[in-house]
Amino acid sequence: MATKPKIKELLEESACSHHKTKKTSCNAPTPGATTGGCAFEGAQISLFPYADAAHLVHGPITCLAASWETRATKTSHTGRDFTQMGFTTDIANTDVVFGGEQKLLNAIDYILQHYSPEAIFVYATCVTALIGDDIDAVCRQAAEKYGLPVVPVHAPGFVGSKNLGSRLGGEAALMHLIGTLEPEFTTPFDINLIGEYNVTGDMWQYSHLLDELGIRILSTLSGDGRVRAIRSAHRARLNVIVCAKSLISLTRKMEEKYGIPHISLSFYGKRDTSAGLLAIAEALGDADLIERTKRLIVREEAALEEKLAPYRALFRGKKAVLNTGGNKTWSIAAALQDLGIEVVATAVKKATEADREKAREVLGEKGVLMMNPGAEQARIIEERGAHLLLAGGRSLYTAIKKGIAFADVNQEKKKSYGGYNGLLNLAEDLKNALENPVFKNVAKRAPWEK
Amino acid sequence: MGEISHRNTKPLQVNPFKLSQPMGATLAFLGVDRCMPLMHGAMGCTSFTKVYTTRHFCEPIAIQTTAVTDITAILDGGDTSIVESVKNITAKVSPSLIGLHSTGLTETKGDDLRAVAAQVDFPLVYVNTPDYEGGLESGWALATRALIEQLVEPTEAIDDDKVVLLPHVSLTPIEVEKIKEFIAAFGYDVLALPDLSTSLDGHLGEKQAALSSGGIGVEQIRTLGDAGLVVSVGDSMRACAEALQKKNPFMRHRHFSHLSGLEGTDALAAWLLAETGRECPPEAIVRWRRRLQDAMLDGHFSLGQTRVLALGEPDHLTGLCHSLLEAGAKVTVAISTVASPQLERIQGRRVLVGDLEDAENLCDEYDLIVGNGHCEALAHRLHKALVLRGFPNWEEVGNPLKQDVLYEGGAYFLCECANTAEKLRGHG
Numbered sequence: 001m002a003t004k005p006k007i008k009e010l011l012e013e014s015a016c017s018h019h020k021t022k023k024t025s026c027n028a029p030t031p032g033a034t035t036g037g038c039a040f041e042g043a044q045i046s047l048f049p050y051a052d053a054a055h056l057v058h059g060p061i062t063c064l065a066a067s068w069e070t071r072a073t074k075t076s077h078t079g080r081d082f083t084q085m086g087f088t089t090d091i092a093n094t095d096v097v098f099g100g101e102q103k104l105l106n107a108i109d110y111i112l113q114h115y116s117p118e119a120i121f122v123y124a125t126c127v128t129a130l131i132g133d134d135i136d137a138v139c140r141q142a143a144e145k146y147g148l149p150v151v152p153v154h155a156p157g158f159v160g161s162k163n164l165g166s167r168l169g170g171e172a173a174l175m176h177l178i179g180t181l182e183p184e185f186t187t188p189f190d191i192n193l194i195g196e197y198n199v200t201g202d203m204w205q206y207s208h209l210l211d212e213l214g215i216r217i218l219s220t221l222s223g224d225g226r227v228r229a230i231r232s233a234h235r236a237r238l239n240v241i242v243c244a245k246s247l248i249s250l251t252r253k254m255e256e257k258y259g260i261p262h263i264s265l266s267f268y269g270k271r272d273t274s275a276g277l278l279a280i281a282e283a284l285g286d287a288d289l290i291e292r293t294k295r296l297i298v299r300e301e302a303a304l305e306e307k308l309a310p311y312r313a314l315f316r317g318k319k320a321v322l323n324t325g326g327n328k329t330w331s332i333a334a335a336l337q338d339l340g341i342e343v344v345a346t347a348v349k350k351a352t353e354a355d356r357e358k359a360r361e362v363l364g365e366k367g368v369l370m371m372n373p374g375a376e377q378a379r380i381i382e383e384r385g386a387h388l389l390l391a392g393g394r395s396l397y398t399a400i401k402k403g404i405a406f407a408d409v410n411q412e413k414k415k416s417y418g419g420y421n422g423l424l425n426l427a428e429d430l431k432n433a434l435e436n437p438v439f440k441n442v443a444k445r446a447p448w449e450k
Numbered sequence: 451m452g453e454i455s456h457r458n459t460k461p462l463q464v465n466p467f468k469l470s471q472p473m474g475a476t477l478a479f480l481g482v483d484r485c486m487p488l489m490h491g492a493m494g495c496t497s498f499t500k501v502y503t504t505r506h507f508c509e510p511i512a513i514q515t516t517a518v519t520d521i522t523a524i525l526d527g528g529d530t531s532i533v534e535s536v537k538n539i540t541a542k543v544s545p546s547l548i549g550l551h552s553t554g555l556t557e558t559k560g561d562d563l564r565a566v567a568a569q570v571d572f573p574l575v576y577v578n579t580p581d582y583e584g585g586l587e588s589g590w591a592l593a594t595r596a597l598i599e600q601l602v603e604p605t606e607a608i609d610d611d612k613v614v615l616l617p618h619v620s621l622t623p624i625e626v627e628k629i630k631e632f633i634a635a636f637g638y639d640v641l642a643l644p645d646l647s648t649s650l651d652g653h654l655g656e657k658q659a660a661l662s663s664g665g666i667g668v669e670q671i672r673t674l675g676d677a678g679l680v681v682s683v684g685d686s687m688r689a690c691a692e693a694l695q696k697k698n699p700f701m702r703h704r705h706f707s708h709l710s711g712l713e714g715t716d717a718l719a720a721w722l723l724a725e726t727g728r729e730c731p732p733e734a735i736v737r738w739r740r741r742l743q744d745a746m747l748d749g750h751f752s753l754g755q756t757r758v759l760a761l762g763e764p765d766h767l768t769g770l771c772h773s774l775l776e777a778g779a780k781v782t783v784a785i786s787t788v789a790s791p792q793l794e795r796i797q798g799r800r801v802l803v804g805d806l807e808d809a810e811n812l813c814d815e816y817d818l819i820v821g822n823g824h825c826e827a828l829a830h831r832l833h834k835a836l837v838l839r840g841f842p843n844w845e846e847v848g849n850p851l852k853q854d855v856l857y858e859g860g861a862y863f864l865c866e867c868a869n870t871a872e873k874l875r876g877h878g
């Protein structure tokens with residue numbers, strides 16, 4: 001059985017809104033003018049949060065050495081947390097010449113004997129894909145020997161972007177895990193969370209609310225995930241795609257195969273969190289649930305407003321420029337608006353067309369969508385009199401030059417900004433940025449400078 | 451002395467702290483002024499490298515990828531992707547040099563970098579750095595050697611005041627600066643190759659840096675051949691010194707395995723005295739030597755009862771262990787990323803090539819860990835004292851300012867180790 005997914009098919013995802021205009025939008029790197037991760041990275045991101053599975057990278061040292069421990073995907077798993085571990089076959093010269101299959105098999109044996117995970121994901125990478133190691137055969141052999149899932153993940157870096165890699169990761173889960181185990185019981189309110197990776201514990205900002213409403217997270221792909229759970233994901237009533245569009249093909253296929261409908265939403269900011277909760281309740285179609293959800297939203301929003309009150313005064317009249325990528329272009333913008341900050345511009349250079357549409361919607365007609373933020377942001381800060389720049393570290397000097405506050409939104413974040421509580425974290429960070437004298441002080445001239 | 455095992459017998463690495471050759475080469479090219487490192491491979495390797503270096507140095511990092519795809523991986527001998535890359539890079543910025551280095555992917559498919567480089571009409575240095583061989587240290591050394599072989603002009607003229615310093619990859623920007631100053635204090639003009647001390651030292655760039663600023667200039671590299679002396683630090687850099695000597699048969703070479711601690715620094719000072727015929731080094735150096743001795747004494751009580759696990763690239767590890775051992779600390783376990791003859795020199799109880807799983811399995815044998823950012827989780831889990839050293843370190847700021855070498859840095863290093871060990875004992 002060939003388990004290699006058809007890349008072309010995934011690229012032309014029919015459920016993608018930009019499908020018609022830009023067929024290979026997710027896969028056209030330009031030599032010498034490209035930044036961004038590879039498909040392997042994307043696959044790892046989408047599957048890594050399974051804390052009870054070992055993630056074995058079959059390749060030379062680059063792929064894993066530079067990727068383990070880089071993401072704060074939190075887990076409630078009480079056993080050994082494999083998301084905090086790195087496994088690699090670290091193939092050497094001889095493996096490249098003679099093939100790395102035996103080494104891979106030995107590595108799988110080693111992991112199973114020493115760590116007894118619930119499953120192993122085996123990631124192909126550029127070199128091992130090129131030398132043609134048959135990881136399907138090795139995985140099948142190991143799965144039979146040990147009687148547990150050993151999942152080949154075919155997303156070597158050279159096939160494309162991070163985004164495509166996430167799809168390939170989802171594809172591997174669909175092909176080898178989903179539908180292989182029946183849940184112990186089901187409820188009418190069982191959902192799967194797809195595309196939420198629980199970075200900095202984002203998922204936990206709202207999962208307790210779902211819990212309170214009686215909505216059960218049957219499985220996740222893959223924030224705070226468990227292998228057993230995803231294996232029984234086919235019994236859910238609803239797939240909820242959280243923010244990331246990258247797994248939309250997976251949910252479409254689950255709809256075709258298991259009849260599970262899907263909705264797509266975001267849990268950033270007050271309005272989106274409320275809308276998201278309500279959307280889930282409505283999709284589950286239970287009148288009582290919808291009623292209870294509405295009441296919960298009223299309660300939560302009121303509690304949030306009370307806590308936000310002291311910040312509101314500080315943020316009144318403040319304007320921000322946002323320079324980031326992907327869905328952050330609009331989701332953070334919406335969160336800022338929830339705090340009473342006017343977003344005068346956001347960068348859409350690294351956003352898909354769907355994200356651009358959404359950004360326009362959020363910012364309104366007056367908002368600037370920056371196509372070349374590096375060059376534009378300084379001018380816009382001046383023209384609109386912005387007080388705050390939210391961007392990656394590179395833009396720090398723009399902020400210093402303009403003498404305004406700066407917040408880094410691209411650095412691997414340590415705090416969650418998700419859900420109602422996350423908005424408070426964001427407010428606190430922005431307050432600290434606005435009050436920090438450092439931006440003015442580092443811009444000061446030395447006594448010997450004119 | 452100790453039990454030395456240079457072979458990793460496991461079929462895998464578990465929690466590796468080893469890094470790749472292409473990453474080391476990137477770092478070396480970043481030590482050249484206005485150089486654009488161009489990694490020849492699929493785009494992920496470059497992206498990872500960029501994130502790593504940006505977070506470690508807290509600086510914007512210039513780097514580009516040839517973005518090899520499944521199609522070019524099969525059809526292209528590297529020509530198109532490299533030539534296109536150079537075109538696209540130079541359309542936007544004007545580097546003084548492009549530093550082309552390969553990855554496992556492009557080595558496996560057998561791209562001939564030399565042939566492709568010949569087609570490129572732009573200053574470019576190329577180097578083969580497959581990531582299935584060597585590690586960070588060798589990648590840096592290979593790139594440095596390529597810079598020498600492909601740029602330095604042969605000559606027979608000698609400038610007796612000129613010294614070329616060849617630092618290994620793990621010397622921090624401030625350490626390189628301090629070594630340059632140390633040698634310069636004896637009256638020499640010192641040029642470091644590569645020179646991170648002026649390019650990644652945490653300066654406040656006024657512009658959004660699209661290229662590295664600072665570092666040794668390309669013109670300076672071209673004319674390194676007339677230096678009277680070349681000083682290499684770390685065994686990985688020996689071959690670079692030899693390559694430089696090939697450019698000028700009259701150039702003399704002095705090698706130091708490391709410049710750590712009393713003995714290591716004494717060796718440098720003694721050599722400089724002999725070279726210059728001076729009786730005594732400058733006063734500041736004399737004072738720092740006394741301070742180091744003082745620190746050894748002040749720290750000996752704590753260090754003498756501390757068992758240390760040290761981890762690092764071979765050259766770095768050798769220096770760290772030497773400093774600790776001569777101050778009385780017990781280096782019970784030393785783990786290197788890759789094999790190197792350097793390791794023979796470490797007088798630790800157990801010296802091995804391995805990963806953090808090995809460190810974990812030996813956890814009963816040490817109290818203090820000296821190693822890179824990955825050790826944070828290890829120390830936390832095992833309740834060990836921790837001094838973060840090496841690349842990468844995302845847990846702390848100020849990495850380019852950490853100095854452990856020479857009398858001065860050695861004094862700071864021992865105090866930090868002693869204090870850290872003491873703190874844990876106090877809370878123990």
Ligand code: SF4
Pocket residue numbers: 038039040041059062063124125126127156157158491492493494495496498553555
């Ligand atoms: S591009 Fe290929 S070799 Fe590089 S990190 Fe990604 S999978 Fe690994």
